[in-house]
Amino acid sequence: MSHTLKTLDYSVIQQCMHCGMCLPTCPTYDATKRERHSPRGRIALMRAVADGELEIGSTFADEMSYCLGCLACQTACPAGVNYAELFETARADIERSGVAEAPARSFWRALTLRFLFMRPDALRLAGGVLRLYQRTGLEGFARRSGLTRLLPRSLRRLEPQAPRIAAQFSNRLIREHEMPQVPERYRVALLTGCIQDLVFSDINRDTADVLLANGCRVHTAPEQPCCGSLHAHNGETALAARLARRLIDQFPPDHYDAIITNAGGCGSHLRHYSGLLEDDARYAERARLWDTKVKDVHEWLAEIGCRPPQVGPFDAPTRVTYHESCHLAHGQKITREPRALLRLLPGVSLVELPESNWCCGSAGVYAITQPDQADALLTRKTGHIVSTQATVVATANPGCHLQVARGLSAAGADVTVAHPVSLLARAYRRELLQRP
Ligand code: SF4
Numbered sequence: 001m002s003h004t005l006k007t008l009d010y011s012v013i014q015q016c017m018h019c020g021m022c023l024p025t026c027p028t029y030d031a032t033k034r035e036r037h038s039p040r041g042r043i044a045l046m047r048a049v050a051d052g053e054l055e056i057g058s059t060f061a062d063e064m065s066y067c068l069g070c071l072a073c074q075t076a077c078p079a080g081v082n083y084a085e086l087f088e089t090a091r092a093d094i095e096r097s098g099v100a101e102a103p104a105r106s107f108w109r110a111l112t113l114r115f116l117f118m119r120p121d122a123l124r125l126a127g128g129v130l131r132l133y134q135r136t137g138l139e140g141f142a143r144r145s146g147l148t149r150l151l152p153r154s155l156r157r158l159e160p161q162a163p164r165i166a167a168q169f170s171n172r173l174i175r176e177h178e179m180p181q182v183p184e185r186y187r188v189a190l191l192t193g194c195i196q197d198l199v200f201s202d203i204n205r206d207t208a209d210v211l212l213a214n215g216c217r218v219h220t221a222p223e224q225p226c227c228g229s230l231h232a233h234n235g236e237t238a239l240a241a242r243l244a245r246r247l248i249d250q251f252p253p254d255h256y257d258a259i260i261t262n263a264g265g266c267g268s269h270l271r272h273y274s275g276l277l278e279d280d281a282r283y284a285e286r287a288r289l290w291d292t293k294v295k296d297v298h299e300w301l302a303e304i305g306c307r308p309p310q311v312g313p314f315d316a317p318t319r320v321t322y323h324e325s326c327h328l329a330h331g332q333k334i335t336r337e338p339r340a341l342l343r344l345l346p347g348v349s350l351v352e353l354p355e356s357n358w359c360c361g362s363a364g365v366y367a368i369t370q371p372d373q374a375d376a377l378l379t380r381k382t383g384h385i386v387s388t389q390a391t392v393v394a395t396a397n398p399g400c401h402l403q404v405a406r407g408l409s410a411a412g413a414d415v416t417v418a419h420p421v422s423l424l425a426r427a428y429r430r431e432l433l434q435r436p
Pocket residue numbers: 025026027028029037038039042066067068069070071072073074083
């Protein structure tokens with residue numbers, strides 16, 4: 001599918017009835033109180049483009065860039081507006097028009113979206129180089145000598161918070177096929193992601209352990225392509241479709257009971273491959289089956305009945321709060337399951353986070369493209385987390401994980417960030433240790 005706003009099914013374009021129910025849930029409208037920064041205002045702009053009343057220009061591009069793509073408006077909308085489809089189509093139109101092009105932007109997009117995130121081997125190589133840079137003292141040297149001042153301003157700002165690359169990637173931590181030690185009930189594929197693989201491969205290992213403990217045979221692949229969500233959200237629909245085909249080839253959906261993802265942002269995109277490949281005669285049917293097999297790990301555990309651990313993940317009673325990934329909560333409507341999983345943990349008291357589903361400002365590359373708004377959202381989120389007096393905040397998306405950890409560290413708050421599944425894996429491990 002590579003629709004434009006003009007060729008998109010008009011029923012999607014005209015679905016908004018202008019009621020304004022979405023306005024209070026929109027972080028950018030909340031920040032400025034301007035109609036054009038609201039979902040309703042943006043949809044009106046998109047409709048004007050579709051009707052040929054508005055040319056795609058820099059104002060339209062800026063507006064779509066300011067939108068977080070958090071999809072809170074989609075949850076609030078009583079008319080069932082498909083904002084995700086509208087937004088991705090608008091961004092693809094902007095890319096096609098070339099209106100947002102600038103040399104530095106084109107360079108970074110070519111390096112990341114068109115090269116690194118299309119080549120898992122190259123991405124891992126880049127990750128390995130960054131790991132060396134971080135661990136050999138080069139990082140300290142570059143900062144002391146002022147070399148980091150050569151970076152573009154937006155990256156220079158973020159450089160001190162660059163994520164620590166994991167000592168080992170997922171292929172070194174998880175074997176291609178792993179069998180459960182308990183009776184096998186299901187056969188699943190585990191998607192290890194890109195950022196999750198480079199930075200949080202331990203969460204992938206934890207996910208495999210939890211699946212095994214619940215009777216799932218786990219198949220993963222040592223090298224997996226990106227799911228394409230970054231591409232789709234940034235207007236590169238054709239590349240997103242190419243990646244979807246590769247992933248379907250690698251994990252044929254009829255081979256598994258479920259295809260598991262532990263990253264909210266990836267999951268939200270992964271379960272819509274049928275729309276992306278609807279015009280591809282060779283893949284359309286498999287893509288439809290694929291969509292039904294993709295499961296967020298919390299959703300899958302709830303579906304199969306997660307075994308409660310007998311022992312908690314911590315030595316002492318612990319307050320834990322939960323920050324919702326936008327694309328898990330609004331994109332996939334998975335809100336109860338992660339909380340239910342946390343409530344299974346002995347010794348953990350789950351404290352509800354105020355505005356738990358309000359975006360933390362991570363939103364893909366938003367912290368680079370809209371740093372001020374990203375920081376404002378992060379400060380708001382960090383304040384709420386601290387107000388709960390929890391010592392652990394659970395969240396299930398690598399972008400949120402990094403962003404929230406950055407905010408807590410800047411605020412000097414002694415709060416650990418963890419994936420819910422990691423807490424469960426930890427409890428299972430402690431349970432094993434305590435067995436006579
Ligand atoms: S996706 Fe988020 S930021 Fe964009 S219009 Fe909807 S609520 Fe507002």
